Amino acid sequence: MSRVALVTGGQRGIGAAISEALKAAGRKVVASYAGNDAAAAAFTERTGIPCIKFDVSDFEQCAAAVQKIEAEHGPIEILVNNAGITRDGTMKRLSRQMWDDVIDTNLGSCYNLCKLVWDGMMARQFGRIVNIGSINGQAGQYGQVNYAAAKSGIHGFTKALAQEGARAHITVNAIAPGYVDTEMVRAVPPEVLEKIVARIPIGRLGRAEDIARGVVFLTADEAEFITGSTLSINGGQHMY
């Protein structure tokens, strides 16, 4: 069914694969991004998927964007909270700014966008929400106190909101990707990455498409009985 899907951070990395997979599944997809205009223009040209620029950590910008998307395309029935950043540093180096940036972008964004689409989903008695967490929110990671806290928060957020949406046929699930070959992971020093890959039973990094397949599955109309769950897609690296 041609439902409208908003994928945050949906024009590159994992988000781009999610946007394309949802489009292939027949959804009307809008991809959001923060500032990388070149990536957005190239993505729209290649896929035909429209992109919209706003900061997911800013409630007012989110509100204006949701209003614009719904006016142009129709009500958002599928929301994928994928946008995320890292600002890594051990506690010794972890500034208040690095903490706030990661919490606001990765976790605050889930509040902002869920809050803004929630009443509409409730009124229509249908919704599919997928929040992208992380293996590092499940297991923790040295030098990522801020990121692990935000991603772990996403998992709790998901379980709580799922309980509120269930009777209205709104499902809320999370996906916890392992290490996926995107720019975020390419920023990890090669010697560290080599050690990480050695710990992945499947023997390779994840591909963005591996995550996208999970999003298509969880957002299907038929997936109503799956809510409040976290789907780990990590090549067996962490069995939780």
Ligand code: NDP
């Ligand atoms: P990328 O760094 O490749 O892309 C991040 C995306 O988020 C971009 O589209 C970016 O927009 C957007 N974005 C960042 N900040 C904001 C903001 N403030 N407002 C709006 N959009 C924003 O990330 P990945 O594809 O690697 O990761 C996608 C998600 O998956 C993230 O939540 C990440 O934490 C999670 N994840 C990734 C893993 C991995 O191994 N790659 C592992 C586990 C989880 P722009 O291009 O304009 O900057």
